[in-house]
Amino acid sequence: MSTGLAAVAAAADSVMGAAIAPPVRWLGAGVLGICGRGLNFGAAGTGSGAGTTPSDLPPFCPSMAAGVSIRVSRTKGKLRFIWYSLSSRLPGLAKARPGAGSVFLWRRAATRESGCGTVHPKLGNPGRARGSMLLRNCGPMGSSRRWSYPGCVRTLPLCVGALTCALQAQQSSPMWRPALQTSWQWQLTGALDLSVDAEMYDVDLFTTDAATVAELHRRGRRAVCYVSVGTFEPWRPDAGRFPESIKGRPLEDFADERWLDIRRWDLLGPILEARFDQCKAKGFDGVEPDNVDGYTNRTGFPLTYQDQIAFNRRIADAAHARGLSVALKNDLDQIPDLLPYFDWALNEQCFQYRECSALSRFTAAGKAVFNVEYRLQPDQFCPQANQLNFNSLWKNIDLDAARVACRGGAAPEAAFVNAASYAGGAVSPGEILGVFGAGLTTGVRIWFDEFPGTVLAAHGTQASVTSPVEINGRGTVLAVIERGGVRSPAVRLDVVAARPAIFTMDASGKGQGAIVNQTGALNASEPALRGSVVSIFGTGHGVGLPVEARIGGMAAEVLYADVPPGGTPGLLQVNARVPESAAAGDAVAVELRAGSYASPAGVTMRIAR
Structure with a gap:
């Protein structure tokens, strides 16, 4: 709450004979309501601040740098009230639904009319004419209208004010709210x-x-x-x-x-x-x-x-x-x-x-x-x-x-992620990457510093590419997409020795792995037998690093770990024997390691009971 609003709130609280708890109520969209009984303010909320006076203030509303003016007086048991909101500057201002005895606010967007009232405990729903006391309204052209409801009783908690936080006047900077279109x-x-x-x-x-x-x-x-x-x-x-x-x-x-x-x-x-x-x-x-x-x-x-x-x-x-x-x-x-x-x-x-x-x-x-x-x-x-x-x-x-x-703009952004785990921010030599962006069509080229990657597929907003092994040992590389001789903004990627990851059946990076049993059946449809050999497919194993496999938390004997003969560059096939003592189940953890680098957790396989 700004200093100006806090001062008004404190003043209201100090003169309330029978205050409503809480006396100060935020109603959303930067709107503050103060309610009490028998209040007699000469003026409230007329704060000052740098800026220019809005040109669309009605003539009877006092001038201020920005925000809202309120005058409240009580004469012969009736409350006269003038309230004006710069609704064009506060597009979030909307009807609130406070309880009985509280202030509520409304706005008619078409005419920029706004109103304030209090809710009678016995008359119910705010917003209905007979259930609220609408006091006075400032119209868009300086015109004013009055409403009076005989059913409103003198002892009803009176609406002292509705102060908006048009914070140009009340604070050093306004409350920021994102525009409808915000990158x-x-x-x-x-x-x-x-x-x-x-x-x-x-x-x-x-x-x-x-x-x-x-x-x-x-x-x-x-x-x-x-x-x-x-x-x-x-x-x-x-x-x-x-x-x-x-x-x-x-x-x-x-x-x-x-x-x-x-x-x-x-x-x-x-x-x-x-x-x-x-x-x-x-x-x-x-x-x-x-x-x-x-x-x-x-x-x-x-x-x-x-x-x-x-x-x-x-x-x-x-x-x-x-x-x-x-x-x-x-x-x-x-x-x-x-x-x-x-x-x-x-x-x-x-x-x-x-x-x-x-x-x-x-x-x-x-x-x-x-x-x-x-x-x-x-x-x-x-x-x-x-x-x-x-x-x-x-x-x-x-x-x-x-x-x-x-x-996206003229130069669409791109994301480079491990094609199996979807981990981003880095790259290892010889790793299959998923590339997401725009204009990824046939003929696109993807560079890692001065070395071209091997583009495996490209269709619209997604491509797959194998990073060049020549980046091994570099600290970082700049990844660039080239289309028709025009290059995208560079994406900086950290280079690590390995980023092993296992492909999954639903391409999410989690759950059932892309694993083939010794029988040739997919492990997803047929659980593997203990002691049998399964083929686990992944990527990101780096260059020249030893590859290990773990199944159910146990070391598995690795019989083969390399690119399949005649296979896709960057694809890793690991033939591993399921440990005899591995636990059975439909979601047994599987892990690959390349040197000291481990694949992300969450990939599983099926082992027969």
């Missing part, structure tokens, strides 16, 4: 790549320091801090503050995280607010609160829909109180109830699960939607994403620097 980067692992040409960077609160945020600002970027608010992460520096009593069940896909009891705001609130304070202190512009849909999961607590609504609104209020815009992360079913409180949306995999229509409420309200897909390829979702006006990316599920943006 962005989401990176939570690996060394942060500041070279990505994106307007917004979404990065981890704890691993990103203030100097990095300042550098992003210097480059004209906006910075958003990622914070998990619904789960306990034991590796965080403030993990010791979380009482054991609010820690629930582990997450299904992240066993080291545990759900939190979001009903206990008395215990959880101070910890999360301290995190938001840190976010603000580092200079971030917004916050991405994660895991705000616990009520749909097995958390270990009997969380309800309303528990989640109350918690998420508290999260939004805490962000806004610090001048941070806030995203609603996933939680699609609660969008109708939470839309007024959140400034933008961030979603994972709505195209994969066919649930993107729920997010259209955000774009219809003028609020940006940011979407990421992991398993679908860009040509499978980008056309629809652009049609829906989403800011969509393809990302590696580890959320490293690799990205493909659905919206």
Whole structure:
């Protein structure tokens, strides 16, 4: 809350004879309401600041640098009220739904008319004429209209004011909210790549320091801090503050995280607010609160829909109180109830699960939607994403620097990832890479410094290429796509000796491996016998490094490890014997090692019982 708003709030609180708790209420979209009984303000909210007076202020509203003017007086038991909102500068202002006795605000977009009222405890639904007292309205041309409802009683808590945070007048800078079309980067692992040409960077609160945020600002970027608010992460520096009593069940896909009891705001609130304070202190512009849909999961607590609504609104209020815009992360079913409180949306995999229509409420309200897909390829979702006006990316599920943006300029961006694991950010000699971008058609050439890669396939937005072995020993290389003699911007990749990875049947990098049994049958359809030999297919084994295999956590005898005779450059075939003492099952872990480098966990095979 800005200094000017805090002063007005304190003044209101000091004169309330029978204050409503809380006397100051954030209603979303930067709107503050103050309510009480029998208040008599000569003027309120007439702050000052640098800037020019808006030309469209009605003549009876006092001049100010920007924002809102309010005059309130009480005469013969009636409240006269004038309120004006620069709604054109605050596109997020919308109807709120406070409880009985609280202030509410509304706006008619077509005429730019706005109103303020209080809700009678007995008359119910805000927004209905008989259930609210609409006091006075400033029209777009300086005209005013009055409404009077005899059913409103004198003892009803009176609406003292509705102050908007048009922060040009109240703070040194306005609260930032992303435009409908905002390019962005989401990176939570690996060394942060500041070279990505994106307007917004979404990065981890704890691993990103203030100097990095300042550098992003210097480059004209906006910075958003990622914070998990619904789960306990034991590796965080403030993990010791979380009482054991609010820690629930582990997450299904992240066993080291545990759900939190979001009903206990008395215990959880101070910890999360301290995190938001840190976010603000580092200079971030917004916050991405994660895991705000616990009520749909097995958390270990009997969380309800309303528990989640109350918690998420508290999260939004805490962000806004610090001048941070806030995203609603996933939680699609609660969008109708939470839309007024959140400034933008961030979603994972709505195209994969066919649930993107729920997010259209955000774009219809003028609020940006940011979407990421992991398993679908860009040509499978980008056309629809652009049609829906989403800011969509393809990302590696580890959320490293690799990205493909659905919206691109004259020089489209490209991402280079291991073709088996989808790990990005690096390359090893002789590794098969997946390349995602635009214009990847027949005849495209892909360079690694001065050495050409071997292009295996190219079709539209995706290509596969084997990196040249000549890059072995280099620290970094610049990867460039050449189309018709025109080269794309270079992507810098770290060179490592090996990046072994096993291909999987669904091309996700996880689950059933691309493995053939000794019988010639796919292991996915027929489990292998103990003692039999299986062929495991992968890539990224480097040059001249010894290759090992492990099945079910046990060393497996390797009979052959090399490119298949006459096979694809960069493809690795490992013939390994299934240990006699290996555990049986349909998801037995498989791992390849090249020298000291191991393939990512999560790939499995079937072993007969």
